Amino acid sequence: MHAPSLPERARPQRLGRLLLTLGPWRLSLLLLLPSVILSEALGMAVQAVMGVADTQALLVAAGLCGLLPPLLALPLLQHLQRLERQNLALEVRATRDDLTGALNRECFLQLAEREFARSRRYDADCAVLLVDADRFRNINDRYGRHCGDALLRAIVHASARQLRSPDVLARFSGEALSVLLPQTDPLGALDVAERIRETVAELQMAWKGATVGTTVSVGVASLGVGHAGLDSLLGDADGALHAAKEAGRNCVRAAPIQPRRSGEAYPVISK
Numbered sequence: 001m002h003a004p005s006l007p008e009r010a011r012p013q014r015l016g017r018l019l020l021t022l023g024p025w026r027l028s029l030l031l032l033l034p035s036v037i038l039s040e041a042l043g044m045a046v047q048a049v050m051g052v053a054d055t056q057a058l059l060v061a062a063g064l065c066g067l068l069p070p071l072l073a074l075p076l077l078q079h080l081q082r083l084e085r086q087n088l089a090l091e092v093r094a095t096r097d098d099l100t101g102a103l104n105r106e107c108f109l110q111l112a113e114r115e116f117a118r119s120r121r122y123d124a125d126c127a128v129l130l131v132d133a134d135r136f137r138n139i140n141d142r143y144g145r146h147c148g149d150a151l152l153r154a155i156v157h158a159s160a161r162q163l164r165s166p167d168v169l170a171r172f173s174g175e176a177l178s179v180l181l182p183q184t185d186p187l188g189a190l191d192v193a194e195r196i197r198e199t200v201a202e203l204q205m206a207w208k209g210a211t212v213g214t215t216v217s218v219g220v221a222s223l224g225v226g227h228a229g230l231d232s233l234l235g236d237a238d239g240a241l242h243a244a245k246e247a248g249r250n251c252v253r254a255a256p257i258q259p260r261r262s263g264e265a266y267p268v269i270s271k
Helices: 006-020 026-050 054-093 105-123 136-142 145-159 187-202 229-246
Strands: 126-133 166-172 176-182 205-207 211-214 216-222 253-255
Touching: 006 105, 006 136, 105 126, 105 166, 105 176, 105 229, 126 136, 126 145, 126 187, 126 229, 136 211, 145 166, 145 176, 145 205, 187 216, 187 253, 211 253, 216 229, 229 253
Parallel strands: 216 253
Antiparallel strands: 126 176, 126 216, 166 176, 205 211
């Protein structure tokens, strides 16, 4: 006796999701007609075998019995729907940051590891940005934590507008964001970083009669032959971020750009 294969195990899951998609009422209606037909057929068979005289009463009783399966299935399916909604909520909480709605660090690292391996395998471009809000503690101290939270959400939304659908934005830590840019060369990564910097610098948020804003510093690292793993790529992005802070903040700095393959040469670009 062999263990079921992946396609075999996936069939019940697909069937369960299909039932939940139909919903309890539609599924009950779908069950109603075959249940009544089968019950009527069973009643006629019993009448023919046993010779029951009152055929009409028997068929009515059989038809009422046919109503039982969908009526019994209705509360069960409603319960399954509640469980499905709870599971989806748990999945969202496991992958999303509660404050900003962006992906959390753990989910970002999982996706970035996968993209790093794919880019390595197919010799494709890939880049990472680390975006950090400048002097964010001053905003919290002056206007309060709630203002800082609202401004951080605004920064996330403004940054997300500069990205493509394949790009991945996450809250990396505190007021720092991380961005994964698949299929993006070093110049393209610098362009995205600069657009994010400019957009945040123009951001002005009204808060209790005051206008609050901030700037961001951005570190850029592009995948190269010297990056043995995702940690080394993130380390280069973090080093570039520190360089941006030391340069006065509100600027973009890039780690030295390495060739993707041994023997190639890229110029060192810093902005």
